[in-house]
Structure formats: C-alpha cells, structure tokens
Amino acid sequence: MLLLHHLQIKNENNNKKQPKPLPHSHLNHYYCTMSELITYIQSYFGVVQEKDVELIASLFKKTSIKKGEYFLKSGKNSNQLSFIQEGLLRIFVATEDKEITQWISTKGYFVTDLSSFVFQTPSRWNIQALSDTELYTINRDDYTKIGQLIPAWHELEKLFIVRCFIILEDRIFSHLSMTAEERYQFFFAHNKELFNQVPLQYIASMLGMTPETFSRIRKKQLS
Amino acid sequence: MLLLHHLQIKNENNNKKQPKPLPHSHLNHYYCTMSELITYIQSYFGVVQEKDVELIASLFKKTSIKKGEYFLKSGKNSNQLSFIQEGLLRIFVATEDKEITQWISTKGYFVTDLSSFVFQTPSRWNIQALSDTELYTINRDDYTKIGQLIPAWHELEKLFIVRCFIILEDRIFSHLSMTAEERYQFFFAHNKELFNQVPLQYIASMLGMTPETFSRIRKKQLS
DNA sequence: CTAATTTCTTGATATTTATCAAGAGCCAAT
DNA sequence: ATTGGCTCTTGATAAATATCAAGAAATTAG
Incomplete structure (x- = not known):
C-alpha cells in the first residue's frame, strides 16, 4: 500500500516492449524518481503485475529524519535505499578545509550511496537532511528479495542504472564544455x-x- | 575460443560469493576491462562454467578499424559493443567551434555508447580510432542472447555498470574538488x-x- | 628524404574564478 | 523583540585558466 500513490499504475501498454529512455535531460537528474522507475516497470513488463507492485511496495517502510541528521555517514556501509517522500538531502564530502556538495536529492528521488549499497564498501559520501524528511526505506536484504522474487527485476534494474550513468556522463560533459x-x-x-x-x-x-x-x-x- | 586468452579462467573460488569491488581507483577507469569483467564473472558464479564462457566468447567476432575511421558517429544508433584488443579509440563531441574529448579508451577496455546501445537512441558521441585498432565485437542481438541463455547475467551486468557509475561519480568529484x-x-x-x-x-x-x-x-x- | 601537416610550446594579454575580509540580511531560539 | 549564528553579498585583489598569435617540433604523406 505504502507506495501505491506514487506508483501511478496504469494498465495500458499491453505488450512487452523496449522501454524508451526519458528525453535526454542534461544535468537535471541524478538519482532517479519513483515515477520514472514505474514508467520503466510498466513499459518493461507491459502490464505491471498488481501483486508484484504490492510486493515491492510492502518492502518499503516509512521512516523519517530530522533536519541536520544524517541519513548516511561517510565510512559507514549503506544498508538502505530510500525514496524521498518529502524533504531534502545533501550528499557531500568533508575535506580538511571545506565541504564539497556532490548533489542535493529532493522529493521524488531515490537516495543511497550506490557504491556502498551494492558492494558493501564504506560510503564515500555523507548524506544529511537539509529539512525534516520523510522517506520510504528498504533495507538491503529486502531489496535483494525483490530480485529473487521477480525474475526480470535485474534486467530492469540495469536499465535504471544505465540511465543514472548517462546523467553522470552529461554532468561530466558540462564540466568539460x-x-x-x-x-x-x-x-x-x-x-x-x-x-x-x-x-x-x-x-x-x-x-x-x-x-x-x-x-x-x-x-x-x-x- | 576467441576471447579465451583474455578470459584467464581459473577454477578457483569454488563457492558463489559476493563480488568485491576493485580497489577504488579514482579517475583511472571509465569503461571497464575484460579481465575486470571476468573477475566479476568468476566471483559471481563461483566457478565459471566453461561452456558459458565458450558461449560468450563465440558471440564476439574479430573486427578492425583503421586509424581515423569511426567506430560510431554521433546521431547513429550503436548496435555493437566491442572489446579493444589492440589500439586506441577517442570518444568526443564536435561542437560548433571545437571538439571535446570525453574519454580515450585503450587496449583492454570495452567501448560503446552505452546510452545508445542499451536504449537504441542516437549516439551522443563520436568514437574514432586514434590508431589501427583490433576489436572483438558483439552485436546487440547477440548480446541480448547472453542474457537469455545465462540467467544470472543481468545481475552481473548490473554490478558491472554500477562500477562504471562509481567511476563517473569520482570523475565529477574531481571537477568539484x-x-x-x-x-x-x-x-x-x-x-x-x-x-x-x-x-x-x-x-x-x-x-x-x-x-x-x-x-x-x-x-x-x-x- | 622532403614537404606538408599537425601538434606542441611559448609569450603576451584577457578573462574567469578564487580568496580574503567586511558588512548586510535573514532566521531561529530565547 | 533581541541576540547570535548562519548565509549571502560586495569590494579589492590574487591566482588560475583561456585566448590569440607565432614559431618550433614532431609526425605523416608522398
């Protein structure tokens, strides 16, 4: 139930077809939104299986953090992936003399240190709430279950991460050009x-x- | 047979275990190498199935391009993924007044416009040989077959792309810091x-x- | 080998961006 | 409302980087 509001399920697109990428939006995304994800899921599976969506949604738990609190501290392993329901999170690195903000994730985006979440290495980033923030959070074990229960999940996930990859390529290009x-x-x-x-x-x-x-x-x- | 030399199969690591990321090598990779891929495959599957490796290898065909020729032109769809056996390829964008080099891929790396290869959108980059170059090339249809024939392939592929993602994150960070x-x-x-x-x-x-x-x-x- | 072409270097100068310092504006807590 | 602490702005200046132009060096083609 948790996420169904965001999932915006529509039983259109009856045939399984190749997902189209979103319009090529240089620089304005980083982590991706739930509705983007769902657009993918829809176009990928054709009709989203209602039970699968329920399953996925049920694994996300509502959590919240107060302004100034940390979602993740650099050096720690990330064990959660969260969807930002409301609020703002800043991803940054603290060097000797200053802080470098890598990105600000807003309402509607997913947030985690992907590197740490996937490979269980120490996080390179700090992630801190810039305002009181509400999240839907899935832990790593539960996230793994999705892949086990929904066979095509990994393929879909790959597509999603490729989209993030492309956005980063563009961001690099912006610094070169x-x-x-x-x-x-x-x-x-x-x-x-x-x-x-x-x-x-x-x-x-x-x-x-x-x-x-x-x-x-x-x-x-x-x- | 084609790729077996590079694949460096070793029948160690008998248990299926979580792949470890390579040491965190800021800025010095982009597209990833075959040996990195195989390290992944090995640690992921535990023992690499000899037949699977044969299968994957058999789908790559030896191709070559001469210095100055294009591997991919911007605007075209990328239908091939290649492993650079020998040579150098430059990935760049031509703007009105100048060319911006996004990356140079060397011997041992994979090369394609991932965005175009995965989503079949027009390539954003030109990819041109800086020297006579030998490649092992797989076309998109054959690549798709790998995923169909080896069930865990997509999961593995995801891990591989996440690694590339991380490298780009670092490259962005280098421009910020x-x-x-x-x-x-x-x-x-x-x-x-x-x-x-x-x-x-x-x-x-x-x-x-x-x-x-x-x-x-x-x-x-x-x- | 030589000529043509491309690439690299160097200098002079302009532009962009950073740094340092001070003050102004804005919030939040008392 | 007042104070204290951030945050933002502004000015003066320094440093980093770009631009333009010319020549040197290296590479390529014939």
Missing part, C-alpha cells in the same frame, strides 16, 4: 524551485564554484 | 603510458583544460 556561468544557467533553468529551498552555497559547490562566484553570477542573471 | 593541475597530476600518475600514445590535446580536453594550459602544467611537472 561549459563555464561556471553556463552551468549556473542550465541548472537554474531546470531546477528553479531548489533555489528557494536550500542554502545557495550548496548549489554553488555542486556546480563547481565558490559561493562568491555563484552570488555574482546570480546578481548578473537577475538584472 | 581539484584544480586543473591536480587533475593532471592524478591522471598522469595513473595513466603514464597514454601520454606517449595519443595527441596530448585530447588528454587536455578530457581533463577539462586547453592544450596551452596542459602544456604549461606539463612543463612545470617535468622540471
């Missing part, structure tokens, strides 16, 4: 809402510039 | 050989700097 100002503009065009919700210094870091540079570019854009 | 000089040093430390093999301007582009900046940093390092 765009100036700080261009990265700002692009990101702003696709993520306006975020600018009112989180400290701008984190967005600056995520885009690879200092808060001062960010502030100056921002001023220029507003005028 | 390192200067051009630091990126040069890091890359040089891990890829010395490449500096004698390809035009340095391509490495410069790949690291996100101009050839002039690259040249000056290089001079500084040598002295």
